Amino acid sequence: MAKYVLEDFTDGRIFDLPSYAVERDEIIAFAQEYDPQPFHLDEAAGKASMLGGLSASGWHVCGMMMRMICDAYLLESTSQGSGGIDYIDWKSPVRPGDTLTGTSTVLASRTSSSKPHLGLVTIRTEIRNQRGETAAACEHLLLCLTRKGYEEGAAA
């Protein structure tokens, strides 16, 4: 099983994310459940808002981004989850028919001082639409196993 361990997340390494096709039904279904503001539910309300048209919830955009990250590298990694996010910038609306792509760039990585089998990786992920406009950017922390931790079966 090819797995990414801490040592594979070298500074500056870039992971290309697979594309994500944004569908109208999915935008509305997510919004109905988690963020039922009118501009996430209805074209006319979107047009009347600052967003200028029906647009996905920012949290939905984060969900899409996470799925892209999972499929690019996270599900092949020794991920142990994440403690949090440094920031999220929602830079331009995500609309039905958009196709998102993106990259994750490793900014820094280190071994945990208290848990030597565990690594902390700081990653910046940016996703863009088909016009090259940045849809969202964020910096997030990934907890994963070191090679030694993985080979010894720590927390696995």
Add this chain to the structure above:
Amino acid sequence: MAKYVLEDFTDGRIFDLPSYAVERDEIIAFAQEYDPQPFHLDEAAGKASMLGGLSASGWHVCGMMMRMICDAYLLESTSQGSGGIDYIDWKSPVRPGDTLTGTSTVLASRTSSSKPHLGLVTIRTEIRNQRGETAAACEHLLLCLTRKGYEEGAAA
């Protein structure tokens, strides 16, 4: 129609959030769509991980939090969306059977210098489980209309 405009988001004002009952099926359905890491899908994989049991995706927890915010005040506000999030801390796992509650506290608010009908409100939201443990905390920006902007029908 009672609406919260910029002037209603006074410094230090606290909004109590309604409770959210976390269900196993919802945890798994969200994870299958957006974050299919094993510890979000399967009890045994959760137990074997640092999370110690089946736990909701952090992004799902953000979705739950957003729904609580919507139902507490956002859907009754002149919200125009949000430009982003300052940070998210996922402090303890959210599990099936948990009941979340929380608060949003206004940290600061001001009128936009470039768009005088628009206000920018900085809010800290914290959600807790039934044992009083903080599940997640974040600081988020809310764009909303000033009273004058709302009365004049700006972007509405």
